[in-house]
Amino acid sequence: MSSSIITNTGPLFQAGGLASGIDTNAIVDKIIEAASAPMLQVQKTQAAYSVQISVVANLAAKLKAFREAANAVATTGLAPILPSSTYSDFTITGNAASEGEFSVRVEAMARAAKMRSNSFSSAQDPEAVGASGNLQFSIDGTTSVAIDVTGKSLADIAAAINDTISQVTASVISTGSGYRLSVIRKDTGFSTTAEEALQVLQDPGLGLETVQAAQNASVYVDGLQIVRRSNSISNAIPGVTLNLTAQSDVATTVNFVRDTSSAATRMKSFMTAYNDVVALLNQQLRPDPGTASTNNAIAGSFLFSLQRDMHALLTTKVNSSGAIQTLSDLNVALQQDGTLAMDTNRFQKTFAEMVDSDPQSANLIFTKASTGLGALVQKLVRRQVDGSTVDLPGGKKLYVEGALTAETQLLKDNIKSLDTTIDYWKVRLEQERARLNASFRAMESILSRLNDTSTYLNQLYNYTVSKNNNK
Incomplete structure (x- = not known):
């Protein structure tokens, strides 16, 4: 029987082409990355809420600046x-x-009453003063609380006076050669007589004397x-x-x-602050769909309410008669974007001409109590930022927080509620990572055993072939 030669160019037994060198960590990372999509979306929502909180804070700041601008004009008027x-x-x-x-x-x-003590060698050493007993003043004829200065230093006595008697300020003065106690009335002048503005009723050895009489x-x-x-x-x-x-x-x-010459400058300061608020409202109510910040826009009916209140300022009737009854009568008009502009109506007298024609009525547009723009802007900002108190039947009162404050708290609550969802996903993803790592470790163990078996069988096969070839 003739022998035949059998050749082999590779292992006869292989474990499905798999090898233990697979980067299972990279595979697990990719799987977890895909599974993290819901959690990442929640985190993006949280980030959007945080941006919205910043926008609300910015809007509150602009409203406060608007109030300051309105108050500035309300204090003097357009033509003071x-x-x-x-x-x-x-x-x-x-x-x-x-x-x-x-x-x-x-x-x-007007001058404040002042008193000064004798000179002492130390401000901190009680023995340098050697005072014993009570120190008591009369202020505008009213007796003050008595202060026991026994065993106290000059500095201690000054501190005790400041803590006990609110109408005066006490301090220790260093003259270079000694220390003196100074007592000064906080208020200038007197309500009774100059002598009674500040008097010593009991002096326990300090030697207090008047160095400046009160004067109206x-x-x-x-x-x-x-x-x-x-x-x-x-x-x-x-x-x-x-x-x-x-x-x-x-x-x-x-x-x-x-002064009518500065009326336009005052008006423009008011308009600038107004337009700053409106510009931010426009950005939130009509965000550009092509920008990445669209999802960060605030969604809230209070923005529309604020926009209506801002626009209403232009046509609110302040004066009941005359040519200047509203802000729009001064040739101040709304533009298409909701901002204010001056002298846009060519068929109306200019702003300067209207102010010159009736400066008193122009002033009242801002200065009139309750219905002037100064008062109206104050109420508007209070509703939006500061909060206000509402009268209820039966004499009861209800505090209503500002709309922006409420919106900020709502956004913070939303962020906090999403923390629970994120924590859930973190735990779930860690559990999934652990499960996948365990599965891959089990697979690697099986592959290792299969490779060992494959190696043994290939060795046995090669040995058998070699033996048969040698016969």
């Missing part, structure tokens, strides 16, 4: 009556009730003397406050004239 110059002995704030000329002379400045402010307006405890004097000239800065040698003539 102001002093024609500045003065060395006083400043003037406010808006005069009418144009005119006044004579002003500051006879005396005295100013002459058109020859009429006006006395006040403070250096801020209101109603001496209707509508304005005189802030005294120095005593006058001679009377000063003050002229009040109406």
Whole structure:
């Protein structure tokens, strides 16, 4: 029997083409990445809520700036009556009730009562003071609480006075050669007499003495003397406050004239703040579908309500008669995008002409109590940001938080509620990762055993073939 030669170019037994060198970790990562899609979507929603919270905060800031701009115009009006110059002995704030000329002379400045103690060698050593007993003052004829200063240093006594007596300020003054206790009335002037503004009823060895007597402010307006405890004097000239800065040698003539030239500047400041709010509202209510931020836009009926309230400011009737009854009567109009613009109506008098024609009515558009734009903007911002109190039947009151505050809290609650969903997915994905890793480890174990068997069988086959070939 002739022998035949059998050749073999590779292993006869193989485990389905699989090998233990497979990167199972990469496979698991890809599977988990695909399974993470729902959790990633929830996280994207959370991120959108966070962006919306920032937008709400930005809107609140712009509304507050709008309120400040409205208040600035409401304080003076569009065409206020102001002093024609500045003065060395006083400043003037406010808006005069009418144009005119006044004579002003500051006879005396208001001063606070001051007391000072003897000099002591130390501010911290009680023995340097050696005081024993009670310290007590009389303030405008009213007796203060008695302070026991026994065993106290000068600094301790000053602290005790500040903690106990609210009408004065106490401090320790270093003179370079010693220390003195200083006691000063917080308020200038006096309500009874200069002597009674600050007196010591009981002095336990401090040697307190008056170093400056209290003094009321005295100013002459058109020859009429006006006395006040403070250096801020209101109603001496209707509508304005005189802030005294120095005593006058001679009377000063003050002229009040109406300022219409700056009306446009004041109006433009108001319009800029208004338009900033409207621009942000437009961005949220009509987001550009081509931008990635579309999903970050705020969805809420309060935005439409705010937009309506903003637009209503233009046509709200403030004055019941005359040519200027609303803001739109000043040739201020809404544009297509909801922003304000001036002098767009060519068939109407310009803004400047309208203000010049009736400056008092123009002022009232902003300054009128309750119905002026200053008051209306204040109410609008309070509803949106600050919150307000609503009167209920039976004398009860209900606090309603601002719409933006409520929206912020809602968004925060939404983020918190989604945390639970994300935590669930994290646990589930970790469990799935563990299951897949266990399955691949089991597969690798089986493959390892199959490869061992394959190696053995191939070795046995090769041995048999070799033996038969050698016969």
